[in-house]
Amino acid sequence: FAEVMDDAVLLLMDKVINEVAMEYMPETWSKMPKEVKDDIIVTADHESGSFMTEFMRDMQSHVDDVVDIKEMCVNACVENKHLIVKIFQECGDKEFNFIRQSGFYFGFLFGIIQMVIWFFYTGSWIMPVAGFMVGWATNWLALKVIFKPIRPRKFSGITVQGIFMKRQLEVSEIFARVICVEILHIKAIWTAIFNGRLSKNFYAMLRAHTLVFTEKLLVEIESLAVVAMGSQKFLQMKEDIARKVMDKIPDVIDSSYQYTQEALDMEATIREKMKALPPEDFEGVLHPAFEEDEIQLIVLGGVLGAIVGVIQIF
Numbered sequence: 001f002a003e004v005m006d007d008a009v010l011l012l013m014d015k016v017i018n019e020v021a022m023e024y025m026p027e028t029w030s031k032m033p034k035e036v037k038d039d040i041i042v043t044a045d046h047e048s049g050s051f052m053t054e055f056m057r058d059m060q061s062h063v064d065d066v067v068d069i070k071e072m073c074v075n076a077c078v079e080n081k082h083l084i085v086k087i088f089q090e091c092g093d094k095e096f097n098f099i100r101q102s103g104f105y106f107g108f109l110f111g112i113i114q115m116v117i118w119f120f121y122t123g124s125w126i127m128p129v130a131g132f133m134v135g136w137a138t139n140w141l142a143l144k145v146i147f148k149p150i151r152p153r154k155f156s157g158i159t160v161q162g163i164f165m166k167r168q169l170e171v172s173e174i175f176a177r178v179i180c181v182e183i184l185h186i187k188a189i190w191t192a193i194f195n196g197r198l199s200k201n202f203y204a205m206l207r208a209h210t211l212v213f214t215e216k217l218l219v220e221i222e223s224l225a226v227v228a229m230g231s232q233k234f235l236q237m238k239e240d241i242a243r244k245v246m247d248k249i250p251d252v253i254d255s256s257y258q259y260t261q262e263a264l265d266m267e268a269t270i271r272e273k274m275k276a277l278p279p280e281d282f283e284g285v286l287h288p289a290f291e292e293d294e295i296q297l298i299v300l301g302g303v304l305g306a307i308v309g310v311i312q313i314f
Helices: 002-024 026-031 034-061 069-079 081-091 093-120 126-147 165-182 186-195 199-217 222-229 231-264 266-275 279-285 287-291 294-313
Strands: 153-155 158-160
Touching: 002 026, 002 034, 002 199, 002 231, 026 222, 034 199, 069 186, 081 093, 081 165, 093 126, 126 294, 165 266, 165 279, 186 199, 186 231, 199 231, 222 231, 279 287
Parallel strands: none
Antiparallel strands: 153 158
């Protein structure tokens, strides 16, 4: 990271120091020998790697203090509801297809029972009532076999597990890819760090490291600067340098996007953690999408079955 950001940080510090020095001691800075100014740049070149390395190490040690990944994901989904739909559609594509197709298979089996009843009793109320029961039972059973049983169970030598639960490895791959492409990409993470609820912690950390970096850069001109403006104003100048760096860092951080993406490899991290989830926890990835409208789906199946039953009478 330090190597990737080295040139950007060096140019940034050169510009900021020149701006602040011209503001605080324009005459002294203008008359200062070029060799002294060049020494500051050389020092910046030597120290920028250490500055960025220590800063990023500090961020890694306190990552939960500078970015709230959960809040970031929730906000992204609230602001872009189509993301939730896309995540559930891609992760549960086979399950949604199963629900559509199961109506034919389960409906056919339940329909045979309905036919047998009709053979012995032909009351007009049988068709709509049986149609409602068939529609209700079909959707209820389809939803149950998607998630139940959660863990593999053997029945007469046959291993049975929920359709979605059997696909944990496959779904983990899909979920990690969609999340990292749509929500947890590096640009979004840095935006959350800069502007999120915990941004004050990030900037406090950046300020502390920038002040140390600035101290090293200005050591050669400190005595001259103190004489020119006084120690109090010199301290204020260093604070202004730190503030300007904090203001401008978001403008140069894009230099690190590709490296950070590869270094963090969040997709692999999320994928492996999902694969390692206990089945009970993994169920929660997709089941909430069905649970919210589960009753409506079952009732709708019953109502449609009843309507078909009424049509059959005529």
